[in-house]
Amino acid sequence: MTTHAVNDTSVLLGRSIKHVTRSLDTIITVTIMPIAFLLLFRYVFGGAIQAGTDNYVNYLMPGILLIAIASGVSYTGFRLFNDMRNGIFERFNSMPIARSSVLWGHVLTSLVSNGISAVVIVGTGLIIGFRSSAGVLAWLAVTGILALFTLALTWLAVLAGLTASTPDGASAFSYPLVFLPFVSSAFVPTATMPGPVRAFAENQPVTSIVDSIRALLDRQPVGGDIWIALAWCAGVCVVAYALALIAYRRRIS
């Protein structure tokens, strides 16, 4: 059964990747908005923001990547919803294949496509002055955190896709996620915020994730932030995964 699951998942991953590559507009929309924010903060707001850093692009980069991922995962919910609406989901579920592969195909596709947009965004960042002296290990750690963050949000997207009743509902869940980095340390230091906002900003997941990635890229000690960041990602991932499986079982029986 395990070999079946691997075969079936890779076949369905191939299918779903074709969906991504044949609708390049989805990759472009997912990449353009974060790049627009990157340029906006670098060249419009950046001059007025006192972030206590001499390279504001470096400061921005982690938050921009999180925004890209948060908006990118919404397409997973959308694709899953479409599969259910046009009946191909039922076709798969009436076939002798590993049922988990129907979801994992979409989830792995999300990791691949978000990985591509992250690379494009970092590439754009390099053009406008993003620099990092981080070594291979630090980059691996950054990649790992981003992958775990993507996985957690993708399972939320799966949950939304499985339970939504309209295509808009299947992707609308990501709007608050896209907004979350704005009320965090992603663009300005939280110390500048008034009390209650600051309390929220410092205790929501994005701040610890942003601070960890920023420290890794700047070769600074990461401290305890990385554990808080990993705990948030792993926690959201496990809860969303469990809820998605419950929703999936409800859908198919």
Add this chain to the structure above:
Amino acid sequence: MEHAIEVRALRKSYGKLEVLKGVDLEVERGSIVALLGSNGAGKTTVVRILGTLLKPDAGTASVNGFDVVAEPARVRASISLTGQFAAVDEILTGRENLVLIAKLRRVPKPQAVAVGLLARFGLTDAGGRPVSTYSGGMRRRLDIAMSLIGDPPVIFLDEPTTGLDPEARLDVWKVIQELAGGGTTVLLTTQYLDEAEKLADRIAILHEGTIIVSGTLAELRGLLPPAKVEYVERQPTLEEIFLATVGRKESR
């Protein structure tokens, strides 16, 4: 000999709405059985239970000798379900859709299987185009072609011709007849009386949650008073006129 499909006292409710109130049905191997009923009679519910997509509330159902609740994986390995709406991937091409299913069913030489089916269903020219450009009839033919991959012994077709134009409908009928000729068991649901009459070895009428009549067409006719001879001028049906006027185009 055991039947390809056996259904006993099958019940299913959605909330307070009782859809199936004790359905009994037997389908012999290699035969075509039509489940006839009006919209909302529960035909799709029967098919979905037999296809392991839905669990019954009570009663038993087995397909190819396997119980649908106890051994769903074995049932899935024995069947193909073609739902009411063509379940095809719009973004992939026709060929890619076939290759996808062939790989998932772990059939040897998926590419060759796809080429063969495209030819058999008159889709060779369209095989390289995305399915989103296909007509309703082409989608349905592709849909049925996908269901044949791996030669499952039992095939469920849920309203296979609903929404098709008369020509596409005849194409689908031809395919179904060939299937049964090859020994495949076919359970099809339909709301068209002529379709059941034309295709089915046996007809079961599902009405208000139970099978009220079941038998061959001759047996069903026997339920009515004997035919009287009347002279009626036979006008061509609109379908005959339509087909004669447009001509039977073999490849579209």
